[in-house]
Every structure is written in structure tokens, then in C-alpha cells.
Amino acid sequence: MSLLENKIGIVFGVANKRSIAWAIAQAWKKAGATLAFTYQGDRLKENVEELAGTFGPDTLILPCDVTKDDDINRVFTEVGAKFGRLDLALHSVAFAPKDALEGEFVNTSREAFRVAHDVSAYSLVAIARAAAPLMTQGGSIVAMTYYGAEKVVPHYNVMGVAKAALEASTRYLAYDLGPKRIRVNCISAGPVNTLAARGISGFSEMLKHYEAHAPLKRNVLPEELGATGTFLASDGAAAITGQVIYVDGGYQIMGM
Ligand code: NAP
DSSP states (O other): OOOOTEEEEEEHHHHHHOOOHHHHHHHHHHOOOOOEEEEEEEEHHHHHHHHHGOOTOOOOEOOOOOHHHHHHHHHHHHHHHHHHOOOOEEOOOOOOGGGGGGGHHHHHHHHHHHHIIIIIIIIIHHHHHHHGGGGBEEEEEEEOGGGGSSSTTTTTHHHOOOOOHHHHHHHHHHHHGGGTTTTEEEEEOOOOOOHHHTTTTHEEEEOOOOOOOHHSSOOOOOOHHHHHHHHHHEEEEEEEOOOEEETTTTTTOOOO
């Protein structure tokens, strides 16, 4: 039997074929899961339909701006109506205004700080709250984070602060939802060349830096994030919750 046979999952954050969410969705699908996808707006509708359409007729594809509670509630109502329950949720969504990802953190505006935290951190709380009633047989919620949450990575700025909030939220959610056998974990990925990553000033330098300094002397591959996402979704991770798992070629252990 495949690892995720008979599991129903929902994936937030596919923008295109380079998206980390797409790598994890493919791995979940390959392991036997049936999936629903959300996209933010009409701009991405076609992309997501083209990619997720290859997953077969059972695939649900729904619009959802994660800053809107009505959108989130509608998505989970539709998932409940179609599948009757839910086992897995992937949060792979982040945003900060571009000017907040350049220059100095000290200049972050109140509005950029608010938006970054709303989209990138609070949305996990809102999604977990809406998902939990459908996770009647337990569940696994996985969110994507980055090392800039715990150490200063130049230019990552307010996104690092939002990721710190995301990681702390993961721990509090794990505590609240543990008695319902719902696990909540983060994957902290090394840099991957995606649409969101290209918004970070100096991103290509970051890729080179990891290649030079990570113990494995290379960058992480999207399919490796897919494999970790599948592990966290599977019963193999049944006793793992509230954790941040580094999938970064070992970069996080380095002091110099
Ligand atoms: P991506 O393909 O651009 O995915 C980011 C997704 O977030 C997009 O689908 C984007 O949609 C969506 N999003 C933004 N605002 C939203 C909103 N209000 N409502 C719904 N969706 C919204 O980039 P990615 O690199 O795969 O990012 C996925 C996750 O991995 C993020 O949490 C990111 O911080 C994290 N991560 C990335 C890296 C990396 O190096 N790439 C490393 C560690 C962690 P739009 O395109 O419409 O904005």
C-alpha cells in the first residue's frame, strides 16, 4: 500500500511548476493522496488548472485569498461537501511588499509588516482552525519556512520576522490540536529558485552561498522537499509535531 493511500489533502500555494507547493503536491499524489488546490486570483487560475488538471477528475481547484476569512471558510465547506473529511494540509504561501525585501529592516513600514504577517503567518492559524473540524481521523498540517526566522539573512527582513511568527504559531497550533491527533510541522527549506524567491534582493547570491557553505555542498532539490513533505504527512511521522525540520543540505548547523 502507498504511504498516503486514501488520504485527502489540500494544497495552498501553487503558482507555477517551480512552486515548492507543486513539488510537494506531486509527491503526495504519487504516494496515493487525493488533493484539492487553491489559487489566489484569476491571474493564476489557468496555471493551477493546467497543472492540477493532470491529477484527474477527483481534483478540486478553488480560488482562495488567504487574507480573507470568507474565502478560507468557503474552501473548507467545499472540501467537506466533496470529500467528507480531510487528512492533510500544505501551507506554502508567503508575501511581503517588494520594497520591504530590499534595503534595511529598520525601514519596514507598519503596513508592510502587517501584510507580511497576515499573508505569511496568520493564514496558517486561520487554515488550521478551518481544517481541524474536517480532520476527524487526525491529520497533518505542513507549513513552509526559512532559516531567516532564526538568524539574520540580509534582505530577508520582514519576511524573517513573519517566518518566526509562523514557526511559533506552528508550536502553539501543535499544542492545541495534538489531542485531536492533528500534527503541525514546518519544513525549513534551503533556497529554491521560485517566483517568490526571485522577489528577494540578492537571491542568486544566496544560492551560491549555500552551495559553497552547506555541508552537502549543494542546494536542495524540489523533489527532496516533496519527499520530506510526504514523510511528515505519513504515519512514519506520527509522533512528530510542533517541529521545524531543516531540508537545506545541512546549512543550519554551520556557525561559520
Ligand atoms: P511561489 O511559487 O511564488 O509560491 C508562493 C505562493 O504564495 C504563490 O502561489 C502566491 O500566489 C501565494 N500567495 C501569496 N499571497 C497570497 C494570498 N494572499 N493568498 C493566497 N496565496 C497567496 O514561491 P515558493 O518559493 O514556492 O514559496 C512557497 C513557500 O515556501 C513560501 O512560504 C516561502 O516563504 C517558502 N520558502 C521558500 C523558499 C525558497 O527559496 N523558494 C525557501 C524556504 C521557504 P501569488 O503568486 O498570486 O502571489
